[in-house]
Amino acid sequence: MQEMENLFIPYEKALSILEEHKGNFSTENKNLEDCIGAYLAEDLIADRDFPPFDRVTMDGIAIAYETFEKGQRKFTIEATAAAGTPQQSLQNSLNCIEVMTGAIMPNGVNTVIRYEDLTIEDNQATINLDILNHKQNVHFKGIDIAQGSIIVKQGEKLSSAEINIAAAVGKASLLVKKMPKVVIFSTGDELVPVYETPKLHQIRRSNIYGIQATLKEWGILSELQHLADDKEEMLRTISRLLKEYDLFIFTGGVSKGKFDYLPDVLGELQVKKHFHKIQQRPGKPFWFGSNTNGKKIFALPGNPVSSFVCVYMYLQFWLHKSLGIVSETLYVQLKNDVEFKPDLVYFLEATLESKPDGKLVAEAIKGNGSGDFANLVKTDGFLILPQNKSQFFANEVYPFVPYRTKW
Ligand SMILES: Nc1nc2c(c(=O)[nH]1)N[C@H]1C(S)=C(S)[C@@H](COP(=O)(O)OP(=O)(O)OC[C@H]3O[C@@H](n4cnc5c(N)ncnc54)[C@H](O)[C@@H]3O)O[C@H]1N2
Ligand code: MOO
Numbered sequence: 485m486q487e488m489e490n491l492f493i494p495y496e497k498a499l500s501i502l503e504e505h506k507g508n509f510s511t512e513n514k515n516l517e518d519c520i521g522a523y524l525a526e527d528l529i530a531d532r533d534f535p536p537f538d539r540v541t542m543d544g545i546a547i548a549y550e551t552f553e554k555g556q557r558k559f560t561i562e563a564t565a566a567a568g569t570p571q572q573s574l575q576n577s578l579n580c581i582e583v584m585t586g587a588i589m590p591n592g593v594n595t596v597i598r599y600e601d602l603t604i605e606d607n608q609a610t611i612n613l614d615i616l617n618h619k620q621n622v623h624f625k626g627i628d629i630a631q632g633s634i635i636v637k638q639g640e641k642l643s644s645a646e647i648n649i650a651a652a653v654g655k656a657s658l659l660v661k662k663m664p665k666v667v668i669f670s671t672g673d674e675l676v677p678v679y680e681t682p683k684l685h686q687i688r689r690s691n692i693y694g695i696q697a698t699l700k701e702w703g704i705l706s707e708l709q710h711l712a713d714d715k716e717e718m719l720r721t722i723s724r725l726l727k728e729y730d731l732f733i734f735t736g737g738v739s740k741g742k743f744d745y746l747p748d749v750l751g752e753l754q755v756k757k758h759f760h761k762i763q764q765r766p767g768k769p770f771w772f773g774s775n776t777n778g779k780k781i782f783a784l785p786g787n788p789v790s791s792f793v794c795v796y797m798y799l800q801f802w803l804h805k806s807l808g809i810v811s812e813t814l815y816v817q818l819k820n821d822v823e824f825k826p827d828l829v830y831f832l833e834a835t836l837e838s839k840p841d842g843k844l845v846a847e848a849i850k851g852n853g854s855g856d857f858a859n860l861v862k863t864d865g866f867l868i869l870p871q872n873k874s875q876f877f878a879n880e881v882y883p884f885v886p887y888r889t890k891w
């Protein structure tokens with residue numbers, strides 16, 4: 485029986501089903517050096533004030549401002565305070581102490597004058613300025629962050645900025661979200677390994693490498709597997725691997741072909757289908773399910789652009805929900821008119837340009853369908869052009885999902 489287009493679920497419905505079946509990731513301790521891109525599973529708390537003491541910010545001398553205010557310009561140097569040495573005290577308020585950037589301010593002084601504004605001769609420093617700012621060139625204790633406050637909340641994705649903070653508060657390792665154990669399958673008798681020369685009727689199994697690389701960028705390691713179009717072998721292999729991995733990504737074998745066994749095989753292995761087919765182009769035959777052991781199965785359409793789109797539109801969304809983070813929407817301005825008649829959401833490749841007037845402009849570059857993955861190297865991401873609309877005009881604003889960041 486012919487399946488009706490309107491039985492396919494809308495894009496938004498697919499997202500809400502994915503959210504219903506989000507993953508429940510555990511946590512693990514990771515060495516700080518390995519934490520870039522990981523998701524923090526503990527708060528980072530200031531173990532000391534930031535900065536922890538009144539910190540000299542310029543190499544020069546430190547004086548009591550009040551002495552300068554009374555008209556004195558020449559100061560005898562009493563001592564030198566280097567960074568990393570304990571706090572000293574000015575003995576005579578008419579004198580000064582030489583201080584280095586990073587040193588703790590000595591007791592009895594409050595203002596630092598740079599060497600560039602001094603003449604030093606015979607242990608006497610003369611200030612060559614008429615005006616000083618009281619307390620200049622000092623980074624005062626606790627002014628940035630108070631001891632005990634939360635500097636980074638759990639759930640944050642760790643960039644270098646957070647890694648700096650973690651190091652500063654003494655965390656040599658961090659509790660982070662543990663990513664799922666992932667296996668990515670290619671399926672199909674036409675696919676040969678990358679290192680082989682394909683015969684005319686064969687192609688190399690490229691999709692899975694792109695997906696693996698994307699996951700790596702997201703901090704997830706994965707393994708690759710291949711399945712021939714052989715139902716028994718598929719049943720055996722998937723059944724064995726269902727015990728080993730948490731997240732399963734398949735490419736191919738989910739459409740209407742005589743050898744597209746995957747939906748049946750997954751069904752026979754007690755994987756519950758949550759949806760099959762979305763009102764979208766490309767990627768229509770995307771299949772998603774899970775089993776009672778919490779294993780999640782993303783069976784992506786085999787066409788390279790389709791599987792690529794589904795990774796960015798759905799797997800990324802599911803991952804964000806599983807990590808408890810909000811998927812931010814990037815809005816861009818369309819550069820060219822686009823017409824798309826079918827009543828489907830249209831994920832359209834586009835380049836992204838940042839304009840001097842502050843606008844982000846996306847030029848739609850339509851390739852030759854979902855098999856044209858060469859078009860992905862000419863573009864930067866996908867426009868999400870909504871359903872129920874067939875004309876999209878230049879200067880209109882639409883969401884954009886980048887797969888390449890140029891800035
Ligand atoms: N009668 C119909 N035929 C098709 C429909 C349909 O609705 N009715 N949908 C089309 C759409 S849309 C898509 S998308 C594809 C999806 O097909 P499958 O998921 O079954 O994938 P395959 O048939 O296995 O392969 C499709 C295509 O992709 C190539 N492929 C697969 N895996 C890889 C890989 N790892 N690396 C590179 N290329 C890969 C494969 O060789 C095929 O050319 O179905 C349409 N048909
Ligand atoms: O929707 Mo299919 O994903 O175009 O080739």
Ligand SMILES: [Mg+2]
Pocket residue numbers: 736737738739740741744786
């Ligand atoms: Mg097929």
